[in-house]
Amino acid sequence: MTVVAQRRLRALPGLPGELGGRDGRIPAWAYSWGVAGLFAVLYTLLSVRRHDQQLTAGFDLGIFEQAVRAYAHLQAPITPLKGAGFDVLGDHFSPAVALLAPLYRVFPSPVTLLVAQSVLFALAIVPLADWARRTRGPRAALVVGLGVGASWGIVQAADFDFHEIAFAVPLIAFAVRALGEERWRAAALWSLPLLLVKEDQGLTVAAIGVYVALLGPRRLGLWLTAAGALGTCFEVLVLLPALNEHGGFDYWQQVTGGGSATTGGVTQAGGDGSLVGLLLHVPWPGVKWLTVLMLLGPTAFLAVRSPLTLLCAPTLLWRFASGNSHYWGVAYHYSAVLMPIVFGGFVHALGRLPLRRRVRRGLLAGSAAVTLALIPFFPLRELAFPSEWTTSPHVRAADAVLSEIPDGVTVAASNRLAAQLVHRTTVTLVCSPQTTPGPAWVVVDSTDSKAVAPCSSDAAEAALAGFEAQGYQLIDTRDGVTLLRR
Structure with missing residues (x-):
């Protein structure tokens, strides 16, 4: 049976078992859109209650709200919280947040940003869970959908104010699925908007281009690689300095790893500025290895069997090369963009490897077990605490x-x-x-x-x-x- 015939067969609504679109009781959309809707509500409850309890801050929710508020009134994104006349596009190049301006003009509230972020994060579940359903059936769809939704990287981001990477998470999820299904042009189209989300996302675009060049149309892959790499260079070396009042990129010292960086009043050690010092700095301290294990654990480590997982490399490399220890671990929002990649690698490996049914079920059970075991250690647990629903x-x-x-x-x-x-x-x-x-x-x-x-x-x-x-x-x-x- 050809690959095209298999895909058509999986799409038929009434087939039983692992290839079917229904299991006889639950409609196919419930495994993707239904799970996504559930987590959109959970993320919203988590983030809005956090704001109601005054746990959000000017850095960063207030900064983004000032930018969106300016966009909503057709003004430059000046953010007084960063300084008098400070254009936020000179801090991070994130024009994608202007997409929230019409919604904010109707509902001028920080809650608007938090709800929008929750929906965007939850949207990443849809392509991956649907891909898992079409590849390995309803059981895999539930494990992947719930795994992405409860993944610590996305939950941490939903619990930490608002950030522009909310737009990157679903774009990466759709791009990764397109790569796994060898829809090369679709993968390119889903990934290119990442250049408007944040300056570092061009590295992910370039990595996707390398993947396409190696396994798909070479010319398309090379064009995409060039667009990603040159896009990041242009943003960091030209656009950000031009829009920044200091005439440079404020985070250059932090992301290069040379010398040291100061964050929150704490000096973080980096390399000595040499290539050898940088290479020695990347794998240590051990918290970096913990981050890698935490990324792969929810996939029962099967994601390492898919080349898609290598798309994590650019983000992990700049984070681990940095002298800022906040980038190394599992806190804050930095790992949200990696979760759709590792779960995409999980689905890809499930579909392409000749695994026996018993092994496949064991891997799905292992993934679900790790996801459940991690929930008590990350912010979703707070929704079960009575203190979450009381005002001090x-x-x-x-x-x-x-x-x-x-x-x-x-x-x-x-x-x-x-x-x-x-x-x-x-x-x-x-x-x-x-x-x-x-x-x-x-x-x-x-x-x-x-x-x-x-x-x-x-x-x-x-x-x-x-x-x-x-x-x-x-x-x-x-x-x-x-x-x-x-």
């Missing part, structure tokens, strides 16, 4: 203080309070340099200890004392939240 007295006190700030004014705020104000005021970080005249209002939460952004609780308290020395009037103070007015 401190948050209620902070909300009461924030309600005294009128709409449309300028505010200097501590990091977490900033995310609560962006949709209705012009917000800067309280510890950042201020323009003249100063902000009309100042609000600081002394319990805000988020240190990733450059405004720790100590820095915010010092800035608050400075405003008081300038004659700002005390308006309210509750449970460590202080409000001043010029």
